[in-house]
Amino acid sequence: MAYETVLLDKKDGIAYLTLNRPERANTISAQLAHDVLGAVEDVEADSACRVIIVTGAGERHFCGGADLRDPAVQKGGLGGAAFPRRDFITALETCRVPVIAAINGAAMGGGCEIALACDIRVIADTATIGLPEIRFGALPAGGGTQRLPRLVGAGFAKEMIFSGLPWTAQDAYRVGLVNRVVPAAQLIGACEEMARVFIERAAYALKAAKILINTGVELPLTDALKYERKLIAGMATSDERRQAQQAAAASQATYARIFKDQK
Structure with a gap:
């Protein structure tokens, strides 16, 4: 399916989702929100897709935040009537497959919030990231005030949000906002390498791991442990577990010895 403001390409189990408004710094318009949501739902329905890599078109911007020149944004922000009912940022967070943000350039405001909703963040050493909304009398409204402190702690989240200043890739890595910093020319390759490892694991x-981690951090530990036991017990059929064991045994001698007598 073709989209107006994003590109969706699929290859070898990886879905490449590119925010494609380079003339507008890949900023978020109502159309882009609809397109991202449509692309995520496309991936959800395609069992061949095992990982999503999200990036921005061009070299300067991952996503510059909300498009303040879009009439739909001016009228109601990212939650306005022209935007899809289902939050497209949350759709990335709850998608059944791992989502890797390949932050190729500036990820500001809503762009940072898109990255926060992804499972893994890999950033180019030349890129920056931040939540600048307070500088013009607003606050992050796409989950930034909630997802950021859960990821880096309240202190660092307050520093970023209170100042509204962009952070370097190295500063983002220092506080745990991103998983890796890589040379810009190696960004997509590094994300693909990670994706291929994930693809080797049982879908x-x-x-289940994604659901457990995302849900468990919101629960008291006792409740989270009960939820863990329940979900893991029912996450797969016997045949699915056997296939996963056979795949592990085929790739490593240690697992072959462990599982050789299991029927």
């Missing part, structure tokens, strides 16, 4: 286990 049902990846899905």
Whole structure:
């Protein structure tokens, strides 16, 4: 399916989702929100897709935040009537497959919030990231005030949000906002390498792990442990587990010895 403001390409189990408004710094318009949501739902329905890599078109911007020149944004912000009912940023967070943000350039405001909703963040050493909304009398409204402190802690989140200043890739890595910093020319390759490792793992286990981690951080530890036991017990059929064990045994001698007598 073709989209107006994003590109969706699929190859070898990886879905490449590119925010494609380089003339507007890949900023978020109502159309882009609809297109991202449509692309995520496309991936959800395609069992061949095992990982999403999200990036921005061009070399300067991952996503510059909300497009303040878009009439729909001016009228109601990212939650306005012209935007899809289902939050496109949350759709990335709850998607059944791992989502890797390949932050190729400035990820500001809503762009930072898109990255926060992804499971893994890999940033080019030349890129910057931040939540500048307070500088013009606003605050992050796409989950930034909630997802950022859960990721880096309240202190660093307050520093970023209170100042509104962009952070370098190295500063983002220092506080745990991103998983890796890589040379810009190696960004997509590094994300692909990570994606290929994930693809080798059982799809049902990846899905369950994502649900457990995303949900568990919101629960008291006792409740989270109960939820963990319940979900893992029912996350796969016997045949699915056996297939995963056979795949592991085929790739490593240690697992072959462990599982050789299991039927």
